Amino acid sequence: MVENCMQNERAFCTSECPFHLDIRDLITKIQQGRFNIAYKTYQNTVGFPGIVSALCHEPCIPVCPMKDAGGAISLKMLEKAAIQFARSREPDQYNMPPKAARIAIIGAGISGLACALRLSTKKYDVTVFEKSSRIGGHLLDLPDNEIFLADIELQFKHEKFSLILDSEITDLNLIGFDAIYIATGKDGNDFGLAQNMTGSWATAQPGIFIGGSILRAGTMTAIADGLQVSTAIEVYLKIGKMGNGDEQPEGTRLKPETIRKTTSTAIHAADGVSYTKEEAIAEAKRCLKCCCDNCVHFSPLMNYFSKFPRRITEEVEISIHPSSLDGHATLATRLLSTCNHCGLCKEVCPADIDVGEFILQSHRAMHEAGKMPWAFHEFYLRDMEFSNSEAALAMLPEGFSKARYMFFPGCQLGASYPDYVTKSYEFLKSINSDTAIMLQCCGAPADWAGDETIHSEVIEGIRHKWLDMGKPTAIFACPMCSQMFQKYLPEIERKFLYGFLEESAMNAASQFVQQTASVFDPCASRHEPDLQQTIRNLVLSAGFNLEPLPMEKNMAECCTFGGQVAIAHPPFAEFNVEKRIRQNNYPYITYCANCRDIFVKAGKPVWHILDILYGLNRENKALPDVSQRRENRLLAKKTLLHQYWNKEFTMNLPEKLLIISPELREKLNKDMILESDLYQVTEYCEQSGNKLLEQDSGLFTGHLQIGNMTYWVAYRILDDGRRELVRGYCHRMKIEEK
């Protein structure tokens, strides 16, 4: 999956640099004011820092993305600053034993000298033949050439090689060396050899390489050739291979459109000549250090953990296939349980890498291996089970044997407020009387939990009911349900409730005229541009002014409900909820019940689009707690059955018998503990007698494992026989009582 990842792709400047200087690295050092180490980096890459910094033709300038954002980064000036402010410009001295291999370099121009410098540093036996009486080749024709000669002298300070001047080589066979570099310069003798295009300046003759100005113009390329030929020669000497030594593919796959630019004014040297330290640091800080990091910037998961796809896949792999001695280590469990499955990582990746899909598959593998902590998903799997049993409903409209449409509101819409479902169905029935209803969960919790068995049961269940209804078109209120159908029930045609509302020109109350709000697109609407536009049309026709959010439409972010990560990773969820609601100070309008409820809970004024269209004022209404969310679903079912089928449905809510203070109720909601579970524990205690008496308080206490979770209660029996709940809590560890 990650082989196409561009994380390590060269920056544009590095790609154009004849030396492929690691400019991100160099810049970082200058930014930190570490000029000495910056100089070392530069010296090690270019061989002759004095010459290169003076003569470089700056091919980096035209490709710098900052060129139209305040001015390209002046690397040449920064390189000069690195030289000027380095503590020592002396080359390093290496104490290594001499190597026996003998290398001849034909030509003491700068390319031959660059090759000689590298090889003599590695203690090869190097002999340079020069037909003239001087070294430096074409550099000597340039003004200020004494500076260049001084740099050559400095860099060779600790190295020895044989220099034979006034010696023109005419036949390579006569000199008898293990390897030869032909660097005879422009119009020089090529000895009848040419560069063999297999790479690395190899000729067709084993051991003989050619490069520098004889092949192509340019002082920089001449030096770069000499340095790279030294590596090719080493490869040849070690393994006898010509070509394909150390050369890297040219260019870069980095995409300019993925670079996020911030305009800043280029720093000019106050003295007009060279930077001060402060000026150099300021200019270095303008550098974007171009790299492909869209995923780490935008993906909530990768941003939170500061990890690139490659690292994530490695960590997930060792979690699925543990390498620890006991075979139990699952290091990335928390990380992979933090994915919202929002799809933003793939959306922003120029290489289309889908880390989300990879993580989803890893959930399946973890579940299969029994390594996925059950606690991360059990609450919502039980919630789904409730939606698909007690709260489920699949009905054809009275008088129809098949339906053209089927309203699928999704389990959380009715859980928030039953009238979202009942009013929507009423509306849909009024425009198409042959609209069926299907109240249940779309299976997302099982998909996210990686439980393929349960997931396929849910999907098959929906498919059967849909077939029985005569293959109606599904009408969704929740983009997530629609996305799940698209993925797992592609044969079902899909539409959104909101399109019907727009077509019917339902006019919302005019109270919103001149109010400004922002549409928060749910992440599952990412690839539903028509839906996103419909919502905007509805909002505008209700009288609102629209203020776009920075992250909307195809860049939509998850409200953090996706993947139900708040259980596995509460700090991640809290951090990201804050981030979402702080995008601006206007109220949000959304079309996902989960986005609405999560943001309202965090204190953001949010409307569900249906609040606006149906004129539902929730402002002073508390959000339903986890127990009420179940009750609301039953209530929606009861109302619909009564209204459209004249059937009575008894809501089974024995927990209503418990007396619970508002404070405790709030605490239970925060801990996601259902009152029905705690009622079951008290019932167990009373029926089995397995209870303890707290002598001081007179409270009874007891526990019961429901699913995998162990629930505890402390309660008292009131005079009328009712039970007053005083405490309720739970833990994931199992007590081995047998």
Add this chain to the structure above:
Amino acid sequence: MAEETTKLICCKCNKELEMIKTDFSYLGHTFFTELPRCPGCGNVYISEELVKSRISEVEMQLEDK
């Protein structure tokens, strides 16, 4: 794990709870500690404080292991 201070009586056996070794398991790991238990039927008591502190810490450690 900390000892509880409230005096607890098992309603079934009418016996006061004593600190007795108790086994736990979570995510394939097993361990034990001393907790108030009925010496007769073995019924256990774990306080909310203990659940919110040490137990939840250990749970998180095991999930990250």
